[in-house]
Amino acid sequence: MTPVVGIDLGTTFSLVASVEHSQPRIVADEHGERLVPSVVGFSPQGELLVGTPARNQYVLEPDNTVKSIKRKMGTDARLSLAGREYSPQEISAFILRRLKDTAERRLGQTVERAVITVPAYFGDAARQATRDAGEIAGLEVARIINEPTAAALAYGLDREADQKVAVYDLGGGTFDVSIVELSQGVVEVRASHGNTQLGGDDFDELIVQHLAQGFERQHGVDLRKDRRSFSRLVRAAEAAKITLSDQPFAHVAEEFIARKNLVKQLHLDVELARHQFEDMLRPLVQSTLESVDRALSDAGLRARDLHKVLLVGGSTRIPLVRRMLAEHLGQEPQTAVHPDEAVALGAAIQGAIIAGEPIEAVLVDVAPHSLGIEAASLMLGQMLTDRYSVLIPRNTAIPCTRSEAYYTIAPKQDRARVRVYQGDQAVASRNELLGEFLFEGISPDPEGLNREVLVRFDYDVDGIVQVSAIDRRSQRSEGIKVTALSRQRLSAAEKAHSQVKLASIDRRVEREIDALLRRSERLMVELEAAGQAARAEDVLIVAGDLERARQTHDYAQARALMESLGELIYSLQD
Amino acid sequence: MRFLPFWSSPRTDRSACRQHAGVADQASSEPAADFSEKLDTLVAEVARLGREHFRATTLLEGFGSHLEEISDVQQEHGDRQQRELGELRRVQNGLADEARLQLLTELLPVADGLRASIRAGRDLLASVHKAEHEPPARRAAWPPRWLFGPPDPSVRVTDHGPAVDAWLDGLVLIERRLLAVFERHGVRPVPAIGEPFSPYRHLAVATRIEDAVAEDTVVAEELTGYAAGDRVLRHAEVVVARNSRLPEPDIYKEASRTK
Secondary structure (H helix, E strand, C coil), rough: CCCCEEEEEEECCEEEEEEEECCCCCCCCCCCCCECCCCCCCCCCCCCCEEEHHHHHCCHHHHHEEEEEHHHHHCCEEEECEEEEEEEHHHHHHHHHHHHHHHHHHCCCCCEEEEEECCCCCCCCHHHHHHHHHHHHCCCCEEEEEEHHHHHHHCCCCCCEEEEEEEEEECCCEEEEEEEEEEEEEEEEEEEEEEECCCHHHHHHHHHHHHHHHHHHHCCHHHEEECHHHHHHHHHHHHHHHHHHHCCEEEEEEEEEEEEECCEEEEEEEHHHHHHHHHHHHHHHHHHHHHHHHHHHCCCHHHCCEEEEEEEEEHCCCCCHHHHHHHHHCCEEEECCCCCCHHHHHHHHHHHHCCCCCCCCCCCCCCCCCCCEEEEEEEEEEEEEEEEEEEECCEECEEEEEEEEEECCCCCCCEEEEEEEECCCCHHHHCCCEEEEECCCCCCCCCCCCCEEEEEEEECCEEEEEEEEECCCCCCCEEEEEECCEECCCCCCHHHHHHHHHHHHCHHHHHHHHHHHHHHHHHHHHHCCCCCCHHHHHHHHHHHHHHHHHHCHHHHHHHHHHHHHHHHHHHCCC | CCCHHHHCHHHHEEEHHHHHHHHHHHHHHCCCCCCHHHHHHHCCCCCCCHHHHHHHHHHHHHHHHHHHHHHHHHHHHHHHHHHHHHHHHHHHHHHHHHHHHHHHHHHHHHHHHHHHHHHHHHHHHHHHHEEEHHHHHHHHCCHHHHHHCCCCCCCCCHHHHHHHHHHHHHHHHHHHHHHHHHHHCCCCECCCEEEEEECEEEEEEEEEECCCCCCEEEEEECCCEECCCEEEEEEEEEEEECCCCCCCCCHHHHHHCCC
16 A cells, blocks of 8 residues: 655645654654755756755855745746756656655655645646646645645544634745635635735844844944844844744844944844734734635635634744734634644645545644633723633643743732632633742832733643743742643544444454354355355345344344344255 | 364264253153154254254354454554554654754854854954054054044953963863764764855855855855754855856856766
């Protein structure tokens, strides 16, 4: 049985996944890389380069290197590389062949068939071009499926009840949202909308500009003017963005990033608060919500008709994106499956379905309940106490670490009680109290304002949560360990199904039926051989009835049929 | 299998036994009047026992093949478990290696910072030394003071030049110590300057016109790369030489073809 792999042929990155031991997995290349840059080029020596090496030579050979070929799929574009003309299909085929090789090396067998994903908005020409690319690469394209469909498969939604879901996909360079309808295991994209020029790179750019402007104000040096400083700045900005997904502050430190007057060394050493980043980001996220509304109205649905919202693409890790989407659609989005990998995993699942291989739901350890602390909040000038402030929302993949900043109610308050709750009620005390402690000796704010305390949750795979309170000024910390309720796998339905199967196999009567049917089969062969086809027919009829009774679990009927079949066989013997 | 002899031919044994018992009972009470009737009963009894025997053998046969199946399945499971255990061990070792390399990769910026600080210290010493030892007239002309401003008053290392030098040497030793840790784990800097550009180990960030070296030679390193054997942890970011007279396209192609 040859495997059918799943391929996410992306604009900036591509991935290949396969189902092994019933589990879909991303296949890493020989360097341990899971994401292959979607870049193809030729070296000056005429050597074909795909992925990272092609990206590495881009500056040297811009005319012989192609990026983002996906944007040209389905067009008549011709690309000239190393003196030869290539179609977009042929360029994509280089990437696909590389992924095929990677999969073959890992699986230890030839890979001839693949499921390839395309954006929902791809037209027929682009889909055909993708199919052609697969064939040029030596792959039989078992199916072309939509990216949101693949995401729904990765979440195992095809095994659940009929439903309508939104798939929000915010990647490195493109954004799209699709409304998907699942009906009796069939997945259909009802509407799709997006912006092919919006993504995580734009968010990095915002941070770069912010940091560069701040540095210029402070030191009078523009980091954007020096290539070397600039590339360090870009890297630092991306790292800060990632940090801010889990923590309220990111410390950006780049030592010796520039020189002033040829002698004085300058360091970039600033702190970026999550709320600063969010203020910059808000308009961009807002524009994606407009696309969500467009897609919903195209599908003829309202937000409340959606059963689920799935997040795909690395940029959906940003808390503001999740928060704004949750507020806009009135429900918490699903985040359990790795957002960069969901599409490729879904394609691999589709491949396994086609190959007739057994598959289980994607195994993800998730927090079964939200975890948070009690906090007070101001609403219309009123102090509301006993509010529940969630740090780790339900269904977050674990292990994970989250921290948030809190303030004392009064400037002179030097202690705070941290009560850790588990549950989803807005009123803290209605949730289950897991533990509490008093954090004392919080150092005063130099400006006499309310004192600041960071609360951090480290949730490990065994469900143990280390809760720490950190005095932001002195960095002194205290904490407790609590145990969250048992974790759960993504799909419990799977387990229940196996249990039913096991129970039925265990029945004694099943074994007796088996024995009898086997015997009758042998007898039928003997009768046929002896030229007594009519008698064999009699046996076949009763045996058939018995088989049916077993399948419908009608054991009373089965017992009666066993009796008569036994009689019949006995009478025909000898 | 051990109970097979017991079931092997019970039909004759058992019926013979019953028959014998029945004959004994009947013989004492009545003579041969209802003999044929009794014979019928016995025949029916024999038939019943025969059917029972048949059911028993059928079931036994079924059990036998079922057992065989079970042992096959068990064998298969055992084999699979063995395979998976091997796979698991392999994966476990791989994960340990992976975690180690990940940690070392995260330490690379520390090595960068150390290297940058040493370079900055040397530059500082050199520039101060130059300022002290060059004739004032020339110093006034270049660098022009109005453009770069007066030297920072806090920078006054000339008197302590040798001391600062020794301090820098200390930093160099720390850097060496860190690189030795990398080396122990098989991680080495990627050779760059003077090497021909390799897209597998170098990331080109710029080109520079340079005729003293061959085209595509790395002439500067902006970020040191590191590799563990063939596995590149971080590509070296490099500036690559371009000769001022670009070769004719035809010759260029000719050269690549012969290679």
